[in-house]
Amino acid sequence: MKSGLRFLIAAKRCEIDELDQLGHTSELVVAVGCLVHALQRERGLSNLWLTSGGERLAVRLERQVAESREFEAQVRAQFDQLETQMHRTGARLFSRVAWVLSGLDALPSLRQRIGTPQLQATQATAAFTKLIAGLLAVVFEAADGAADPEVSKLLVAMFNFMQGKEFAGQERAFGAAALALEGDVEERRQHWQHLIESQERCFEVFAEFSDAALLEIWRASQGGSGLAELERLRRVGPAPAGRAFDPLLSQAWFDCCTRRIDAMKTVEEHLATELRERCGRKAAQARRELQRHQHLLATWAPQADDLAASPSAAVFFDDTQGEMASTAYGRQLERAVLDMMQVQSRRLQIVSAELETVRASLNERKLVERAKGLLMAHRRLSEEEAHKMLRQTAMNQGRRLVEVAESLLSMADYLSISAPPVP
Amino acid sequence: MKSGLRFLIAAKRCEIDELDQLGHTSELVVAVGCLVHALQRERGLSNLWLTSGGERLAVRLERQVAESREFEAQVRAQFDQLETQMHRTGARLFSRVAWVLSGLDALPSLRQRIGTPQLQATQATAAFTKLIAGLLAVVFEAADGAADPEVSKLLVAMFNFMQGKEFAGQERAFGAAALALEGDVEERRQHWQHLIESQERCFEVFAEFSDAALLEIWRASQGGSGLAELERLRRVGPAPAGRAFDPLLSQAWFDCCTRRIDAMKTVEEHLATELRERCGRKAAQARRELQRHQHLLATWAPQADDLAASPSAAVFFDDTQGEMASTAYGRQLERAVLDMMQVQSRRLQIVSAELETVRASLNERKLVERAKGLLMAHRRLSEEEAHKMLRQTAMNQGRRLVEVAESLLSMADYLSISAPPVP
Numbered sequence: 001m002k003s004g005l006r007f008l009i010a011a012k013r014c015e016i017d018e019l020d021q022l023g024h025t026s027e028l029v030v031a032v033g034c035l036v037h038a039l040q041r042e043r044g045l046s047n048l049w050l051t052s053g054g055e056r057l058a059v060r061l062e063r064q065v066a067e068s069r070e071f072e073a074q075v076r077a078q079f080d081q082l083e084t085q086m087h088r089t090g091a092r093l094f095s096r097v098a099w100v101l102s103g104l105d106a107l108p109s110l111r112q113r114i115g116t117p118q119l120q121a122t123q124a125t126a127a128f129t130k131l132i133a134g135l136l137a138v139v140f141e142a143a144d145g146a147a148d149p150e151v152s153k154l155l156v157a158m159f160n161f162m163q164g165k166e167f168a169g170q171e172r173a174f175g176a177a178a179l180a181l182e183g184d185v186e187e188r189r190q191h192w193q194h195l196i197e198s199q200e201r202c203f204e205v206f207a208e209f210s211d212a213a214l215l216e217i218w219r220a221s222q223g224g225s226g227l228a229e230l231e232r233l234r235r236v237g238p239a240p241a242g243r244a245f246d247p248l249l250s251q252a253w254f255d256c257c258t259r260r261i262d263a264m265k266t267v268e269e270h271l272a273t274e275l276r277e278r279c280g281r282k283a284a285q286a287r288r289e290l291q292r293h294q295h296l297l298a299t300w301a302p303q304a305d306d307l308a309a310s311p312s313a314a315v316f317f318d319d320t321q322g323e324m325a326s327t328a329y330g331r332q333l334e335r336a337v338l339d340m341m342q343v344q345s346r347r348l349q350i351v352s353a354e355l356e357t358v359r360a361s362l363n364e365r366k367l368v369e370r371a372k373g374l375l376m377a378h379r380r381l382s383e384e385e386a387h388k389m390l391r392q393t394a395m396n397q398g399r400r401l402v403e404v405a406e407s408l409l410s411m412a413d414y415l416s417i418s419a420p421p422v423p
Numbered sequence: 424m425k426s427g428l429r430f431l432i433a434a435k436r437c438e439i440d441e442l443d444q445l446g447h448t449s450e451l452v453v454a455v456g457c458l459v460h461a462l463q464r465e466r467g468l469s470n471l472w473l474t475s476g477g478e479r480l481a482v483r484l485e486r487q488v489a490e491s492r493e494f495e496a497q498v499r500a501q502f503d504q505l506e507t508q509m510h511r512t513g514a515r516l517f518s519r520v521a522w523v524l525s526g527l528d529a530l531p532s533l534r535q536r537i538g539t540p541q542l543q544a545t546q547a548t549a550a551f552t553k554l555i556a557g558l559l560a561v562v563f564e565a566a567d568g569a570a571d572p573e574v575s576k577l578l579v580a581m582f583n584f585m586q587g588k589e590f591a592g593q594e595r596a597f598g599a600a601a602l603a604l605e606g607d608v609e610e611r612r613q614h615w616q617h618l619i620e621s622q623e624r625c626f627e628v629f630a631e632f633s634d635a636a637l638l639e640i641w642r643a644s645q646g647g648s649g650l651a652e653l654e655r656l657r658r659v660g661p662a663p664a665g666r667a668f669d670p671l672l673s674q675a676w677f678d679c680c681t682r683r684i685d686a687m688k689t690v691e692e693h694l695a696t697e698l699r700e701r702c703g704r705k706a707a708q709a710r711r712e713l714q715r716h717q718h719l720l721a722t723w724a725p726q727a728d729d730l731a732a733s734p735s736a737a738v739f740f741d742d743t744q745g746e747m748a749s750t751a752y753g754r755q756l757e758r759a760v761l762d763m764m765q766v767q768s769r770r771l772q773i774v775s776a777e778l779e780t781v782r783a784s785l786n787e788r789k790l791v792e793r794a795k796g797l798l799m800a801h802r803r804l805s806e807e808e809a810h811k812m813l814r815q816t817a818m819n820q821g822r823r824l825v826e827v828a829e830s831l832l833s834m835a836d837y838l839s840i841s842a843p844p845v846p
Contacts (some may be wrong), residue, residue, distance in 0.1 A: 003524045004524035007517050099433040106740060373769045376769075
């Protein structure tokens with residue numbers, strides 16, 4: 001019985017260890033959120049600067065770069081911490097971090113090209129978008145790897161919120177260009193619509209996994225006159241051929257979007273606070289339970305010899321409280337420990353079922369990722385090309401991205417197209 | 424770029440760590456398999472001894488107890504090892520181990536009651552069955568927690584094989600009693616049929632996750648005249664009221680089943696060998712890949728300054744091999760590392776999708792467990808009573824256990840019956 005109690009304690013220690021790790025991961029997610037926000041602004045300003053130039057923008061951009069650098073340093077520090085606490089971190093998270101770090105290393109050179117300028121606005125936007133996608137993939141893995149359903153829920157809400165905000169950021173950059181430049185109006189309108197719908201879907205999932213208080217903050221942040229202005233500018237839409245270039249319209253769009261995205265950042269900060277608190281609360285609770293278990297183990301010791309001399313078939317093997325169950329104190333204590341074990345075991349099973357439910361909400365993204373991988377391998381496309389192909393198919397067929405991904409994956413089985421062999 | 428490479432290596436180290444842990448877990452599973460086999464024989468012999476007695480059986484039983492003790496010591500040693508390597512072990516596995524240890528501690532007292540004898544055959548059988556179920560739950564958690572799909576597949580095959588073998592063991596014990604004792608024939612016939620069908624379903628899943636060579640061994644082990652004799656005795660079936668007690672029939676049944684179950688043990692040993700080999704092979708392969716990564720990191724160093732001076736926006740941010748991609752050696756190396764990162768990242772995603780597929784095969788058991796938990800909480804039943812209730816419902820409605828469990832769980836949502844609150 002005493003050895004069983006020791007493992008009951010080991011199970012509790014595991015839970016605490018996982019919750020502590022989740023606390024660190026959550027800090028990482030929060031830091032990534034700040035860096036993403038800074039990079040989104042830098043992307044927007046770079047874009048504006050490359051399309052319309054001007055001294056005033058150059059100064060704003062410079063200031064923004066300084067802020068991005070600050071948050072980058074914080075994220076790098078969190079990555080380094082992650083490496084020392086690697087025992088509970090999964091290979092997938094590390095693999096995402098490796099990719100992001102390569103992108104961060106290349107940032108100074110990207111900025112130099114924007115400043116010179118050697119890049120077009122669309123190229124600069126695509127570069128920032130790629131890096132931000134890598135950062136969001138880190139957040140995704142953190143949410144997918146979380147071992148506690150309550151915290152996992154918040155991380156899923158956080159990921160979807162950040163992803164929705166990123167689509168809003170892409171809309172800001174795209175709209176600024178679309179309002180300013182001539183081109184194929186229909187194609188732009190479609191892409192714009194895609195960005196709006198993608199945002200909405202993300203915020204729906206966020207809403208599903210948030211509590212009432214947070215939703216209230218979210219709704220309040222998005223109401224007011226700002227939304228009307230946004231919708232007006234969305235309606236004005238891509239410049240039809242021949243319309244004179246209007247830098248004021250493009251600037252108005254950028255500022256309107258920026259106010260909206262900055263308001264999103266405050267929601268994200270509330271989410272971050274809640275995430276921190278929940279991690280702390282769960283870990284503290286698990287530590288209290290551990291203390292109770294340890295106390296029991298300590299008070300157990302004096303009776304150990306007595307119990308070792310006549311261990312307890314009656315208590316373990318009998319379910320009925322009937323004839324064979326003894327009422328001796330030692331036996332009652334044994335019964336209590338066995339009950340505790342069953343409660344813990346059942347609780348862990350429920351936790352695991354809840355986790356599966358929360359994680360299922362991440363499946364959509366996984367399907368799209370796998371479909372992209374298939375296209376990359378089978379048609380030798382880059383990631384961007386594969387994504388564009390999926391998106392284009394979705395637009396042409398009037399279906400959702402995930403539906404196209406699902407069709408592709410099911411066809412793959414049928415046509416024996418396969419993902420690259422696992423080396 | 425160098426920092427990215429460091430995390431690529433960290434990801435590989437994680438994989439190796441997980442594979443090493445899987446190696447230990449597999450050893451534990453193999454040891455549990457041996458103990459389960461010994462306890463199954465001890466259960467059968469205890470049962471025979473309690474129903475028919477006799478000096479010869481007492482000696483056989485005593486010998487069997489000695490063997491069980493030996494394997495128990497090995498399993499306990501593996502449990503202790505697990506505690507020192509806890510960093511990758513999940514709370515659920517520990518929680519199962521805690522339960523099993525309580526049962527093992529109570530074994531001597533159970534044996535003493537059997538020897539005296541203070542127990543009826545059915546009580547003794549139920550006690551062993553409970554302990555074996557706990558041991559199989561350990562194997563289940565090991566399979567469910569495995570992080571490598573190939574090893575996970577084998578563990579799923581192993582778990583299902585062991586569970587099927589356990590149903591065969593229960594059939595041996597039940598049949599021996601059913602052939603010897605009078606009682607409600609129809610109820611016994613139903614329970615017997617349930618044990619046969621449960622076996623078959625387990626062996627089907629085992630077959631699904633095994634390779635051709637193993638299946639050949641399995642089929643060969645179950646063919647021959649033994650099977651015919653088994654089917655004949657199954658047909659003779661539960662003793663109708665008034666049939667004279669025939670100890671020879673009961674002994675023939677026991678020996679026939681024992682030969683079959685012993686043959687199963689050789690299949691299990693083949694599975695164990697394959698499990699060990701696969702763990703070793705995967706870990707060795709991951710170590711070779713790690714060496715390649717490390718070599719790259721080492722040869723990277725001389726150029727680090729050069730690359731730090733002009734990091735590589737072109738390589739990270741451009742997908743086209745076009746205008747901006749340089750052909751300089753350093754750039755090519757960077758490209759190679761980025762490709763490596765993408766390959767690793769894609770592979771980990773595929774691995775994770777494969778793992779999910781393998782784990783889905785364990786869902787059936789999880790559903791039944793959750794339904795049991797619901798019944799236990801809602802109707803204040805013991806685990807045995809809850810299981811019996813589910814099984815009885817399945818029999819009455821001519822449905823599979825998992826179907827009844829699913830109905831119950833879906834009704835629970837509807838009727839707002841809920842599992843015990845997570846404390």
